[in-house]
Amino acid sequence: MDFTEDQIHRYSRHILLQDVGVEGQEKISNGKVLIVGAGGLGAPVALYLAAAGVGTIGIIDGDVVDLSNLQRQIIHFTPDVNKAKVLSAKEKINQLNPDVKVITYRELLTASNALEIIGQYDFIVDGTDNFPVKFLINDACVKAGKPFSHGGILRFDGQTMTVLPGTACYRCVFHAPPPPNAVPTCSEAGVLGAIAGMLGTIQATEVLKYLTGVGDLLTNRLLTFNAKTMEFRTIKVKHNHNCAVCGDHPTITELVDYEQATCEIKN
Amino acid sequence: MGIFQVNGKNQEIETPVSLVEVMKINNVTQPEMVSIQVNGEFVSRDDFGTVQINQGDEVDFLYFMGGGSRC
Numbered sequence A: 001m002d003f004t005e006d007q008i009h010r011y012s013r014h015i016l017l018q019d020v021g022v023e024g025q026e027k028i029s030n031g032k033v034l035i036v037g038a039g040g041l042g043a044p045v046a047l048y049l050a051a052a053g054v055g056t057i058g059i060i061d062g063d064v065v066d067l068s069n070l071q072r073q074i075i076h077f078t079p080d081v082n083k084a085k086v087l088s089a090k091e092k093i094n095q096l097n098p099d100v101k102v103i104t105y106r107e108l109l110t111a112s113n114a115l116e117i118i119g120q121y122d123f124i125v126d127g128t129d130n131f132p133v134k135f136l137i138n139d140a141c142v143k144a145g146k147p148f149s150h151g152g153i154l155r156f157d158g159q160t161m162t163v164l165p166g167t168a169c170y171r172c173v174f175h176a177p178p179p180p181n182a183v184p185t186c187s188e189a190g191v192l193g194a195i196a197g198m199l200g201t202i203q204a205t206e207v208l209k210y211l212t213g214v215g216d217l218l219t220n221r222l223l224t225f226n227a228k229t230m231e232f233r234t235i236k237v238k239h240n241h242n243c244a245v246c247g248d249h250p251t252i253t254e255l256v257d258y259e260q261a262t263c264e265i266k267n
Numbered sequence B: 001m002g003i004f005q006v007n008g009k010n011q012e013i014e015t016p017v018s019l020v021e022v023m024k025i026n027n028v029t030q031p032e033m034v035s036i037q038v039n040g041e042f043v044s045r046d047d048f049g050t051v052q053i054n055q056g057d058e059v060d061f062l063y064f065m066g067g068g069s070r071c
Helices: A005-010 A021-029 A042-052 A085-096 A114-118 A131-144 A170-174 A193-212 B019-025
Strands: A032-036 A056-060 A101-105 A123-126 A148-154 A157-163 A221-226 A231-236 B002-006 B009-013 B034-038 B058-063
Touching: A021 A193, A032 A042, A042 A056, A042 A085, A042 A193, A056 A085, A085 A101, A114 A131, A123 A131, A123 A193, A131 A148, A131 A157, A131 A170, A148 A193, A157 A170, A157 A193, A157 B058, A193 A221, B009 B019, B019 B034, B019 B058
Parallel strands: A032 A056, A032 A123, A056 A101, A123 A148, B002 B058
Antiparallel strands: A148 A157, A157 A221, A221 A231, B002 B009, B034 B058
16 A cells, blocks of 8 residues: 555554554554444444555444534534434544444444454454343354453443453353343433543554454453542463353354344433 | 452452352342353353352353434
8 A cells, every 4th residue: 555645644643653653553454354333332433444545444333423422422412413423423534534334234233244444453342331232243243253341331430351262262261141230321320421531542442452353462461440449450360161152152142133122211 | 248349340359259258248229130150261150140250250240231223
């Protein structure tokens, strides 16, 4: 890829980094990343990846922007209320960096479309708020051999881990979705808006590290933080030989749509 | 008294102590909300009731966390 003078200028702070350079920026520019959910986590991920010049960004989200989203979903602005989130996100990305090709999917990720959509990308970012889809992303990525970043936030807490083929997966750690309604979502329990940015920028950093091959990814480790104490912890987790999707004798051979929580509250 | 770690912090109570008691002390009221590691090994949900925690053990409660966008 030959960068124009403007592009060299735009990405100069990356290119200056010894670990990245022109070669690393080329890898970023050739990267294809799918963001599942254009919400609290997806917003900062999309903005930082767009700014970084990731060549293709796919965004899947079936929802429209709600006024209550704007407290943390920083890719959406007040005039975007009631607009499809994928469209709102695409408009901002295009304004931020016209180099980026944005592919939008105004739908939900399901067992029937997951493999087809995920298959077109190099890296997947989980920015969803519910466990059925988190497990679906995990299982689909494990099956397709795709790397992904898990992210979760609630109240003042955040957690993230990066999963590559062969490393501990989300299901190795959490086994199966909790019973519907056992665990509250942000829309039910609340979340401090800025921690979506804290967690999302960690996920975006992992994407850029993966694309450029720089550093050590957050694999076999679950990073958690609490914003009240501002303490970060990294807990070692192991590939689980009894894991239902990536263990020695996997019992999950087909993707399934788990039952969604029955009391869906608009977020 | 015995000292063991819960999520990286020391706790001091009489050991051995049941995992269920450690969960109670740490306000883990819904076992279905956590995944538990003891000394880096996952404890099967079926074994929550039988595992004992000893001096020097490291217990990690990993909580389910959603967040992001309803998708």
